[in-house]
Amino acid sequence: MFNAGILKFSIDLIAVLLLALGIKGLSKVRSARDANRLAALAMGLAVIGVLVNSLGIGGISTKAWVWIIIGSAIGGALGLVTARRVPMTAMPETVALFNGCGGMSSLLVAIAVAIFPVTENQVEIGKGIVEIISIAVSIFVGAITFSGSLVAMAKLQGWLATPAWTQSKFRHAVNISFAVLCLVAAINLFSQGENSLWLLVIGSSLLGIGVTLPIGGADMPVVISLLNSYSGVAAAAAGFVVGSQLLIVAGAMVGAAGLILTQVMCKGMNRSLVSVLFGGALGAASNTASKGGGEYTNITSCSAEECALTLEAAERVVIVPGYGLAVAQAQHTLREVTRALEAGGIKVAYAIHPVAGRMPGHMNVLLAEADVPYEQLKEMDQINPEFPATDVVLVLGANDVVNPQAKNDPSSPLYGMPVLDVQEARTVFVVKRGMSAGYSGIKNGLFELINTSMVFGDAKKVLGDLLVELKELGVGRKT
Amino acid sequence: MSFLSEALWVLLLGSLLGLELIGKVPPTLHTPLMSGANAISGITMLAALTLIIKAGDNLALLLMGSVSLGFALFNVIGGFLVTDRMLAMFSRKNVRNKGN
Numbered sequence: 001m002f003n004a005g006i007l008k009f010s011i012d013l014i015a016v017l018l019l020a021l022g023i024k025g026l027s028k029v030r031s032a033r034d035a036n037r038l039a040a041l042a043m044g045l046a047v048i049g050v051l052v053n054s055l056g057i058g059g060i061s062t063k064a065w066v067w068i069i070i071g072s073a074i075g076g077a078l079g080l081v082t083a084r085r086v087p088m089t090a091m092p093e094t095v096a097l098f099n100g101c102g103g104m105s106s107l108l109v110a111i112a113v114a115i116f117p118v119t120e121n122q123v124e125i126g127k128g129i130v131e132i133i134s135i136a137v138s139i140f141v142g143a144i145t146f147s148g149s150l151v152a153m154a155k156l157q158g159w160l161a162t163p164a165w166t167q168s169k170f171r172h173a174v175n176i177s178f179a180v181l182c183l184v185a186a187i188n189l190f191s192q193g194e195n196s197l198w199l200l201v202i203g204s205s206l207l208g209i210g211v212t213l214p215i216g217g218a219d220m221p222v223v224i225s226l227l228n229s230y231s232g233v234a235a236a237a238a239g240f241v242v243g244s245q246l247l248i249v250a251g252a253m254v255g256a257a258g259l260i261l262t263q264v265m266c267k268g269m270n271r272s273l274v275s276v277l278f279g280g281a282l283g284a285a286s287n288t289a290s291k292g293g294g295e296y297t298n299i300t301s302c303s304a305e306e307c308a309l310t311l312e313a314a315e316r317v318v319i320v321p322g323y324g325l326a327v328a329q330a331q332h333t334l335r336e337v338t339r340a341l342e343a344g345g346i347k348v349a350y351a352i353h354p355v356a357g358r359m360p361g362h363m364n365v366l367l368a369e370a371d372v373p374y375e376q377l378k379e380m381d382q383i384n385p386e387f388p389a390t391d392v393v394l395v396l397g398a399n400d401v402v403n404p405q406a407k408n409d410p411s412s413p414l415y416g417m418p419v420l421d422v423q424e425a426r427t428v429f430v431v432k433r434g435m436s437a438g439y440s441g442i443k444n445g446l447f448e449l450i451n452t453s454m455v456f457g458d459a460k461k462v463l464g465d466l467l468v469e470l471k472e473l474g475v476g477r478k479t
Numbered sequence: 480m481s482f483l484s485e486a487l488w489v490l491l492l493g494s495l496l497g498l499e500l501i502g503k504v505p506p507t508l509h510t511p512l513m514s515g516a517n518a519i520s521g522i523t524m525l526a527a528l529t530l531i532i533k534a535g536d537n538l539a540l541l542l543m544g545s546v547s548l549g550f551a552l553f554n555v556i557g558g559f560l561v562t563d564r565m566l567a568m569f570s571r572k573n574v575r576n577k578g579n
Contacts, residue, residue: 022515022550023487023500026511027500027501027502027508027512028505029507032511032512032566032569033566033567036511036559036562036566037559039518039519042520043518043522043524043555043559046525047525047528049526054529054532059517060532061535063536063541064531064534064541066507067533067541067544067545068532068545070529070545071531071547071548071549071552072548074552075553076552076554077551078553078557079554079555079557079560080560082557083560083564085571086561091514091565094512094557094561095514095517095558098521098554098557099520101550101553102517102520102550102551104547105523105527105550105551106526106547107526108484108528108543108544108547109523109526109547112540112543113530114537115539121537149554150509186511224509225513232516232519234520234523235520235521235522236490236539238523238526239526240526241526242526242529242530243482243486244525244529245485245523246522246525248486248493249489249492249496250493250520251493251501251521251522251523252491252493252496252497253496254497254516254517254520255520256495256496256498258497258516259500261504261512261513264501264504265509268506280569289512309487345518352506354506359509359510360510361507361509361510362510364510365569369568379506382515388559393569423516454559
């Protein structure tokens with residue numbers, strides 16, 4: 001008889017190796033897609049490993065099979081449909097939703113083990129100190145991940161606003177009391193069973209909500225990344241609960257890698273993790289500060305027609321896409337406009353700010369969806385020296401990332417954030433729905449500059465008009 | 480105690496590996512990397528699976544395991560597919576939207 005234990009052990013080793021290679025490969029553009037498949041393969045192998053091992057020792061009952069199939073069919077089908085259907089613009093909230101469900105899974109495993117101590121041949125799970133600690137950690141982190149992710153998703157979807165009271169210092173007291181509640185419940189877990197278990201679940205869920213709710217929309221990607229790291233920790237804790245080393249390794253890897261990614265993102269946004277987590281929404285904090293000088297003067301606005309005329313005469317055009325473009329889902333219309341310009345012999349590039357779109361890297365995905373050549377996407381450090389030699393800059397629904405105050409006004413809350421130096425270009429067109437402020441709620445000096453013109457309107461509609469005007473001018477008809 | 484000490488070693492080395500794996504990530508890949516790593520964190524499906532297999536005749540345990548497995552698989556399958564969808568757009572060859 002073959003030894004199922006050794007077979008499972010070998011499968012686990014291979015799975016861990018593939019997972020590590022997968023995460024590594026995901027951080028390089030060229031290998032990313034294969035790496036993702038590799039990681040998926042590793043997960044499949046891991047499942048096979050568990051099944052093989054169980055078949056070896058005692059087998060799997062029909063009843064178990066039925067429940068396995070029901071659970072995986074429903075979950076898998078929903079995942080499949082969601083992944084296919086969801087528009088690319090809704091990516092941040094989708095990742096948050098998936099992440100929350102991962103946390104929920106760890107939470108349920110821990111609760112189940114805690115309520116029904118499973119007796120196995122050799123060990124009894126769910127009795128010793130180590131088991132109780134790992135159950136407590138798993139519940140705590142799992143619940144925070146779940147409730148936090150759902151709040152993040154609701155806020156990104158616009159279902160949930162940032163309540164005013166969450167911006168006061170008061171919220172720290174509330175969150176600390178939730179945390180203390182969790183600690184007390186966790187300690188009580190040793191002596192008395194179920195009641196403190198539920199207290200821990202409720203306390204952790206409330207803490208997840210309390211921590212996530214005050215965080216502003218612009219910082220949400222960082223929070224999602226952090227919650228993603230938590231769900232790795234939750235998985236590792238679940239690994240301790242059920243005694244699976246594979247789970248511990250994979251969870252630890254994701255947890256640590258998620259932390260690094262969170263840090264990288266913070267750096268790109270010029271925010272520290274501490275200020276993201278405890279500083280509250282940037283917008284609300286600065287509202288009072290910007291109230292005084294919040295009115296705009298000297299705004300030049302123009303029509304799509306004038307914009308098209310200027311574009312026609314240009315040689316080098318740089319597009320600065322932002323959140324507004326993502327929301328209006330105008331990336332395809334933009335691509336048509338740039339196609340016309342390119343056909344007319346005009347050089348087009350896209351300046352991608354590290355946090356353009358709704359989360360870092362999101363804009364690259366959206367533009368790639370619209371078939372924009374990868375080489376035309378320029379990162380900030382690459383494009384900034386080129387602005388003085390640029391004829392026209394078209395800012396589409398971006399605001400804070402092109403605010404010159406971040407460079408030259410030390411009193412501005414944005415000061416120090418890396419920005420695109422679009423004001424260096426000869427002409428700047430800003431397509432915007434109105435004069436409302438960006439995420440940060442801060443006035444943008446760019447709009448008042450002489451070489452800046454505002455084109456008011458929804459990004460998609462303005463680009464559509466622009467396309468019509470360009471066609472009428474005959475741009476791109478020849479060649 | 481041997482499982483615990485082994486498990487702690489595994490935890491430590493796994494974390495160190497994770498810290499080292501991602502050094503410099505181009506901003507382009509932040510979103511896909513996050514979503515890919517997120518799919519991997521759905522590895523708790525193994526725990527759910529183990530739970531169901533060891534549940535025996537305990538219906539409540541079977542049910543909870545099954546729900547947990549569903550949540551985890553939603554995370555795993557959705558996560559990998561959505562990551563693949565994003566990354567597919569970066570490869571030049573089949574970038575055109577098929578159908579829709």
